[in-house]
């Protein structure tokens with residue numbers, strides 16, 4: 101390797117080996133050095149932003165050493181790696197996570213030293229960080245939890261994604277309406293390392309030239325078109341209580357010609373030379389803000405190919421350095437497709453092997469299918485990707501030919517196994533014979549992978565019996581499997597709820613449950629311990645008080661921390677049914693209003709908390725946000741109601757807000773129409789933080805119930821088996837609206853919450869347009885269940901018992917368990933422990 105230093109000169113290097121700070125004094129010294137050198141500031145010019153920067157840089161030094169060590173070890177060990185391809189990584193903040201995973205937050209926050217001693221409060225410093233919000237919702241956050249688990253379990257793994265200049269938009273609420281503001285997050289980002297030496301040229305457009313070589317074999321060459329440069333940016337991913345630090349590589353687009361085209365510039369065409377530059381940079385400029393919706397935009401397809409082609413080039417380059425035979429590729433490389441967004445990787449690898457490396461089609465295809473695994477995250481038809489054939493033809497002409505060949509060979513094999521079944525051939529064809537023709541990306545992903553998994557048991561069953569049924573017939577059931585989602589307890593317990601984490605540790609003896617979450621079951625023994633219960637309740641109340649403070653500061657609404665906090669925070673979507681929630685809130689409001697002063701005393705005080713972004717083009721979702729805010733402004737100012745009911749919409753829900761909100765909930769809502777929410781992952785976070793949940797029999801709610809016991813969860817509503825018949829009934833006029841819902845609609849239409857025209861769409865969807873999401877069908881049992889919740893909450897002793905018992909049984913839902921399942925059942929990889937670059941022990 102030419103870049104390495106020759107043996108005789110290495111002594112000097114070893115003599116000057118760098119090490120990171122080791123004690124409080126070392127932390128302070130590193131902090132001050134970064135303030136004065138890296139940041140060129142001083143004690144006379146150091147605000148919280150600068151303190152955040154210096155603190156990050158001090159911890160980053162440590163991280164880099166472990167990161168280098170881990171990467172060297174992985175390269176020398178030459179073992180199999182897994183590559184997680186995801187268009188979204190919803191990382192949130194990095195500093196707190198790095199301090200906790202490295203195990204040295206104590207050094208930075210000790211009262212007699214560290215940040216305090218330097219004049220800062222660690223809580224405030226942490227708040228300075230801008231969230232890395234390169235994702236929409238569940239899918240992107242799952243990818244982030246998986247990275248944490250992969251590193252924590254010492255798996256050799258890389259993430260590959262896009263370095264969007266703008267993450268998910270910031271949401272402002274103005275006069276009750278959502279307004280989107282761009283999220284430019286890269287002003288100062290100490291957590292990424294540009295690798296200007298790691299670039300890949302990516303080709304678009306052009307044409308295919310076919311010729312015959314000396315052996316009479318047809319060779320295809322993709323020529324012409326335009327080229328864009330992909331530049332790598334690397335982000336270190338620290339494992340918890342291990343030196344293992346993995347890499348997340350994000351690609352940024354640049355004009356291939358460098359800054360701008362000098363030819364054009366010199367000939368006076370300055371504007372167009374800059375325009376080329378901007379056109380290239382547009383590819384990685386912005387994250388598409390849709391959750392569970394695909395819209396077939398050309399730029400999105402460009403993003404997908406750009407990212408996939410750069411990542412595969414990188415993976416193949418790394419493999420080729422080992423000088424192994426191609427057939428060993430799947431022994432060295434596992435690639436997981438996070439949804440269908442990276443499906444072109446299947447086509448691209450086949451192209452590399454056949455067109456560039458000269459392998460025979462079948463040999464190449466065997467390598468491809470043994471390399472890829474595909475995770476499906478949704479059955480919603482509007483979220484299943486299809487790309488038009490003319491668009492692919494235009495942008496990626498050679499890839500379209502390969503897709504056609506993959507389809508041809510696949511259909512031939514189906515015909516051989518099921519002779520004469522033409523309907524089957526039409527149903528499973530990767531090409532949909534529509535106008536224009538469409539490429540069904542999920543089918544391509546299934547055909548090109550060796551395993552396909554869903555993300556919760558019900559979901560994995562549903563894909564086998566509905567959308568992918570024919571593929572089970574063709575490939576057999578073993579190709580399809582389930583890996584129920586999970587969450588990292590490091591961020592979602594230890595970081596978000598440190599007091600609860602410490603209380604649990606006081607009962608289990610150590611924080612080892614953060615590495616093996618099943619150890620939580622030990623706290624069930626303490627369920628009757630009065631001191632433990634008292635502290636448990638005090639922590640919940642303190643978390644609620646902290647949220648109440650945030651609510652006051654951001655919405656001006658004053659809420660009582662002792663009221664029941666009822667939370668629904670997630671992307672706004674009709675299938676997630678925030679509309680049902682707000683209809684329920686209106687119903688409660690009407691009941692309070694109708695009650696006598698005497699009767700009112702019987703109501704349990706409640707705070708209904710909502711949060712979540714609507715896709716900018718999703719009109720109905722925006723209407724839902726508007727209604728929530730309109731109801732809030734009426735209810736919160738109604739003297740008859742007082743503290744019995746408050747309704748707040750928290751603006752700009754994101755990962756760092758989730759860390760504040762989730763530990764403060766008593767009840768959270770996971771109320772999707774049965775069969776629509778593939779898994780849900782916030783349901784797990786809420787229960788892990790000692791909140792109970794109200795939910796439908798959908799996604800992971802079912803498995804949560806199985807683990808924690810049905811006495812500890814509030815389930816309601818129709819089952820997924822019933823949904824189809826109910827919908828069918830609605831379409832044939834068998835739809836009588838629930839009378840309580842009728843009252844709610846009447847109140848809205850009377851103008852109780854402002855101009856009812858603003859909310860007409862939400863009402864007609866239920867009353868006149870078939871109520872696709874079964875709001876009316878589930879409304880009665882939803883209201884009844886909320887009454888049950890009120891009663892249960894009045895009995896605080898029982899309530900706390902339910903909470904403690906539930907937490908103790910949540911071990912299954914760690915993302916560590918998921919990653920081990922993927923590693924064993926899909927990737928076939930082993931952990932590779934790394935020794936610390938630092939001599940002293942890293943504490944757990």
Ligand code: C3B
Nearest residue numbers: 238239392477478777778779780781
């Ligand atoms: C989501 C699903 O909607 C959730 O049920 C699931 O828990 C997560 O993925 C993670 O598996 N999802 C998403 O956020 N975006 C999509 N395009 C599809 C699914």
